[in-house]
Amino acid sequence: MNTSAMAQSGRFRARRMARGSVTEGAARAGFTARGVIYLLVGALALQIAFGDTGRQADRGGALQELAHQPFGAVLLWALGIGLVGMALWRLSEVVFGSVGKDGRSPRKRLMAAARCAFYVFVAYSVLAFAVSRHQSGNSSDQQSRDATARALEIPGGQWLVGAAGLVVVGAGGWIAVRAVMRKYHGKLRLGQMSRRTRRLVDVTGVAGGAARGLVFAVAGVFAVRAAIDYEPDRAKGLDDTLRSLAETPLGPWLLVCVAAGLVLFGVFSFAMARWRRV
Template structure:
């Protein structure tokens, strides 16, 4: 009897389940849920750009908008469950590795762990909202509160500055990878027609660059808050998006970024359909 093969069986079975239909379903549900959030945030930002914004362009505003739709409660629960699927998918990547030749490397697993933690928090906030807790405030309030608390601890300025710099660098990395179409490595391109591939590239490039720009600007505001020791200078998603309208280009830059976020939402739907999991 081969005891080593027997010992490996539970892990191999767990990997098979994680990479099988259940794991694939969780990943595609999560990507769809991500697409819904970005699509709604982009639409809210467009409304702000054209002077008709009644809600904040962040996750809280997107959830409130969704709640006002027919069957809004059911949609919120479905969104939260989809995000739980995203978190579980990222957890499976931590445990068993992700798609690609270097998917089992420590760097990839660490990145998946960060994504798992992020989507666990997002799923919790969405499910809390669906359960009637009303969420935990706007992204702007949360950002300022967290920054203020961190600035009070020893080496707080370095912590906030380092986190802001990390977010800004991540934003640039996201934008550059989108512009270079690095997402092609994760898509089943052979299943797409030439026209579909071109449309996906439009959403992937424009959406990824817009998303990266938002991250980069938000990170820059955090660095500024750390340098000036003023937590109010840190900005959440809503204030970050509004800041694009304060540039010399005026609201038209916000229109471009908001449209890009809508496109990223559509790109997430395409990923849910054609991504290799």
């Protein structure tokens, strides 16, 4: 066997291992962990909508809720390890490509790299919380304001913050539109579902994805406003973004609908953990 053939065989074996049971298990654990976080954030947002304003509807609030449950430390570590699995799976997509006919394209690899970096950060924050059992750093709202203030201080900071806000608005719209168009069908093993299960998955995927996209878009709008007005305090994290929905003419009912949508997205993440093609 010549050197080229050996190298090709080696790459094939490496790719097969990356798609093996370990990577698949890591991905499914990651989707499960993501589902838990969205379920908790949505539930906390529902409590805020019905008057319990002392709650914090973001990842920090979700971790606090888990910490107060029986075996809270075990749950936190399991959540963090699941998110590490998600990051490793996304890293395998960067190196070996993802499923689908264009899974090895530069665009898909770049998206996988961005998602890997995001889940590395989230996993680190969860594991740091599991170690200390105290909220690591500030809330998502304070983190957003601090990051915006630092960005505005650099040359061209207003343009940078404004552009970042527009990107987030676009990402939110992209998430929502793809959910409504059910683009996730191409990533699911639909043949393994019953007709009733598929309908339930569509309810959670469409409503949950639309709600998630709306939250992203609103957060992006606040970032753009912060850039235009040169006021970092106008930037909002997840908690303040959700609370702002209750201040619209629709009152708390818009927040109720979005919060319920986030809960559904958590359920959809569990469906992804079960039926996602990895």
